[in-house]
Amino acid sequence: MVRDDCIFCKIANGSIPAATLYEDDDFRVILDAGPASRGHALILPKQHYQDLCQLDEAVGAKVLGLAAKIGRAMKSGLGCAGFNLVQNNGEAAGQTVKHFHMHIIPRYEGGPEMVAWKPGSADAEESAEIVGEVTAHL
Ligand code: 5GP
Numbered sequence: 001m002v003r004d005d006c007i008f009c010k011i012a013n014g015s016i017p018a019a020t021l022y023e024d025d026d027f028r029v030i031l032d033a034g035p036a037s038r039g040h041a042l043i044l045p046k047q048h049y050q051d052l053c054q055l056d057e058a059v060g061a062k063v064l065g066l067a068a069k070i071g072r073a074m075k076s077g078l079g080c081a082g083f084n085l086v087q088n089n090g091e092a093a094g095q096t097v098k099h100f101h102m103h104i105i106p107r108y109e110g111g112p113e114m115v116a117w118k119p120g121s122a123d124a125e126e127s128a129e130i131v132g133e134v135t136a137h138l
């Protein structure tokens with residue numbers, strides 16, 4: 001399904017132009033309009049899925065392989081030292097566009113700085129509780 005009111009549906013299917021690194025039957029990979037680093041890209045499925053929880057499994061199974069292909073090309077072509085894959089689900093997690101997308105963010109020696117979380121601590125009792133709370137829903 002493609003939605004008329006979704007900017008990423010429009011970009012993925014070519015009705016709004018975007019700098020495109022790659023395209024096939026299922027995906028378009030574009031440069032992010034507000035890049036965190038030089039070459040920051042987004043993998044967009046051509047069909048509309050709100051987030052990872054709604055993503056078709058067969059489409060989802062192709063995402064990591066495509067990210068690896070783009071990441072390898074970034075290392076060779078842009079000379080980045082590495083890259084991060086970032087994928088936000090839900091507003092609380094920072095998702096601003098409600099069409100599944102995977103960020104591929106090149107990382108260069110010396111920058112850019114990326115937000116990192118402060119490690120907390122885990123105790124055995126709470127870990128057991130968490131295991132119960134999640135596995136009850138699998
Ligand atoms: P999110 O925060 O939802 O994970 O990421 C959305 C990303 O989409 C942001 O990094 C933002 O810069 C990018 N973005 C939003 N609108 C557009 C657009 O119209 N074109 C492109 N190329 N990127 C966009």
Ligand code: ZN
Nearest residue numbers: 006009048099
């Ligand atoms: Zn969409």
